[in-house]
Amino acid sequence: MQIRLQKFLSEAGIASRRKAEILIMAGKVEVNGKIVTELGTKIDTEKDVVYYNHKKVEKKQKLIYIMLHKPEGYVTTVKDQFQRPTVLDLLKTVKERVYPVGRLDYDTSGLLLLTNDGALTYRLTHPKHNIEKTYEAKLFGTPSETDILQFRRGVLIDGKKTQPAKLEILEKGEKYCTVRIIIQEGRNRQVRKMCQAIKHPVAQLKRVGTGTLYLKNLEKGKYRYLTEKEIQYLKKL
Numbered sequence: 001m002q003i004r005l006q007k008f009l010s011e012a013g014i015a016s017r018r019k020a021e022i023l024i025m026a027g028k029v030e031v032n033g034k035i036v037t038e039l040g041t042k043i044d045t046e047k048d049v050v051y052y053n054h055k056k057v058e059k060k061q062k063l064i065y066i067m068l069h070k071p072e073g074y075v076t077t078v079k080d081q082f083q084r085p086t087v088l089d090l091l092k093t094v095k096e097r098v099y100p101v102g103r104l105d106y107d108t109s110g111l112l113l114l115t116n117d118g119a120l121t122y123r124l125t126h127p128k129h130n131i132e133k134t135y136e137a138k139l140f141g142t143p144s145e146t147d148i149l150q151f152r153r154g155v156l157i158d159g160k161k162t163q164p165a166k167l168e169i170l171e172k173g174e175k176y177c178t179v180r181i182i183i184q185e186g187r188n189r190q191v192r193k194m195c196q197a198i199k200h201p202v203a204q205l206k207r208v209g210t211g212t213l214y215l216k217n218l219e220k221g222k223y224r225y226l227t228e229k230e231i232q233y234l235k236k237l
């Protein structure tokens with residue numbers, strides 16, 4: 001991207017744009033090893049190397065926050081050993097390199113956050129945070145009141161009891177039912193294993209919410225940038 005040198009310096013946090021102009025005129029800024037004093041100079045942020053006071057000026061990364069409606073059939077890892085499609089394939093129009101916040105199984109759809117804000121990713125995925133995650137699932141059969149109670153008390157999976165979880169039946173059918181499940185942890189294939197444990201395995205699973213952020217009408221395979229309010233909410237969690 002071509003931008004004016006003073007804009008580049010101010011975005012990198014060296015000085016305000018006005019002050020950066022003064023620094024340029026004073027001969028304190030070099031581009032590719034040559035002092036530049038002309039104010040109109042444009043640089044290519046991908047190729048040109050800028051020095052201020054003989055120190056390299058690093059481009060400040062713009063932090064971006066994305067909500068993706070992940071379809072089934074995509075992995076949330078950045079690279080897959082079996083060459084399966086990754087969620088990054090759905091973000092080809094995003095220039096910044098972003099990473100998924102946590103994961104969703106290959107066969108799970110729904111809300112996935114992605115960002116290049118490493119500090120936020122670390123905080124949101126740390127086990128002590130326990131942000132509520134809301135799922136809608138199609139289950140085989142219909143869980144009983146006892147099953148629902150068991151979810152509330154915690155279900156034993158992989159030899160360890162889960163934290164209390166909510167299970168609510170939304171719709172009953174002959175062979176399947178639709179439920180809403182809210183969990184706080186993020187253990188591996190947790191919802192699937194919990195439903196397996198009460199003998200109502202998952203036929204389909206979709207995450208519809210993380211904390212107070214919901215997919216709403218975001219179409220499958222599409223993404224949107226989070227609003228400033230949503231970003232602040234995540235940062236305060």
Ligand code: URA
Nearest residue numbers: 105108189190191192
């Ligand atoms: N629980 C699961 O079993 N799978 C997911 O993808 C997310 C939660």
